[in-house]
Amino acid sequence: MFEELSRINQKPKPFEFYTTPLLWNDPYLSQQMLKFHLDESVDLASRRKAFIQESCSWIFNHFNLSSSSKICDFGCGPGLYTSRFAKLGAQVTGIDLSERSIAYAREQAKNENLPIKYLVQNYLEYVPQEQFDLITLIFCDFSVLNPSQRKTLLHIFYNSLKDDGALLLDVPSIAFFDAASEKTEYEYCPGNGFWSKDPYFVFTNKFKYQPEKLILDKYTIIEKDSSRESFNWLQCFTLPALESELHACGLRIKDVYSDVAGKQYLPTSPEIAVVAKKTPFQGNSCCVACV
Ligand SMILES: C[S@@+](CC[C@H](N)C(=O)[O-])C[C@H]1O[C@@H](n2cnc3c(N)ncnc32)[C@H](O)[C@@H]1O
Secondary structure: OHHHHHHHOOOOOOOOOOOHHHHHHOHHHHHHHHHHHHOOOOOOOOOOHHHHHHHHHHHHHHOOOOOOOEEEEEOOOOOOOHHHHHHOOOEEEEEEOOHHHHHHHHHHHHHOOOOOEEEEOOHHHOOOOOOEEEEEEOOOHHHHOOHHHHHHHHHHHHHHEEEEEEEEEEEEEHHHHHHOOOEEEEEEEOOOOOOOOOOEEEEEEEEEEOOOOEEEEEEEEEOOOOEEEEEEEEEOEOHHHHHHHHHHOOOEEEEEEOOOOOOEOOOOOOEEEEEEEOOOOOOOOOOHHHO
16 A cells, blocks of 8 residues: 555656547547536636637737638647637638547537638647648647657647748746645545546646756546556746747747737746747847847
C-alpha cells in the first residue's frame, strides 16, 4: 500500500508522458469533453459562449477578414469558432484529432449549410497542402505540447501560412504559473463520474516545475480491475520565452494581448495572446509589447 501510494504520487520528469489524445478520443471521455465544450457557461474544454462571440467578432475585424479569407483553426473541437467564422463569410478549415468533436462539427455545419472543411487529424502530423491568411490555435493548446512538439507545430504553421498571413495563439503566462499551488488529493466516485461510468477512486496531483515554468495535473484513476493515468501539461511563458520559440521557427510577434478577444496586454494577466507573422516586423523593437 505504501509503495503503491508512493508510485501514485510520484512526480514525473517534465513531459515524460503524453496522454492528450486519449482524453479527446477515448469513447467515454470524449463524450464528457464534448459536454464541456457545449456547456456555454463554463471555461472548460472551450471558453464560455459570451467570450467566444466576443473573440470571433474581434478576430474578424482585427484581421480584416472577408469572403476571400482562408482561415484554419487547429484544434477546432466541435467547431465553436469555425462555424462563427464561416457564418461571417470566410473560407474555413478545422483540424482536430477528436472524432467525436469533428462528427458533431460536421453535423452542425450540414444543418446550417456552412461549407466548412473538417479534418480528423493529429495536427502534429498535418502536411500543409494549402496556405491560409489566418491560423488560430485557441485555448492554450500550444502549452500542452512538449518543446519538440511545439517546434514541429510551429514549422507546420510556417509552411501553412501565406507570406502575409497571421497566426493567433494564446498561452498561460508566468502570472498564471505563480498563482497556481501544488496539491495532492483523492476522491471516490460511485459511478457515472467524469473518468468512468463505473465506480473509481481518482488521485489528483498538481505539480509545479519551477525552472521550466511548467504545471502538471496528473490523474490516477483506479477502478475495480484496472488503473490508468492522465497527464495534463501546461507550459507557462514569459513573453520573451514565447517570442524566442516563435522566432526560432521563422515567426515574429507583431501584436500582444491579454486574450484572444483583443484585451490590452498586461504583464499581470493570466494569459498572453499573440499575433505572429512570417514577414519581418518593421521597426526597431522586437514587438509592440517591448516598445
Ligand atoms: C482545449 S480544446 C480547445 C478547442 C477549441 N480550440 C476551442 O477553444 O473551443 C483542445 C482541442 O485540441 C484538440 N487537440 C489536442 N491535441 C491535438 C492534436 N495533437 N491534434 C489535433 N487536435 C488536438 C482536442 O481534441 C480539443 O478539441
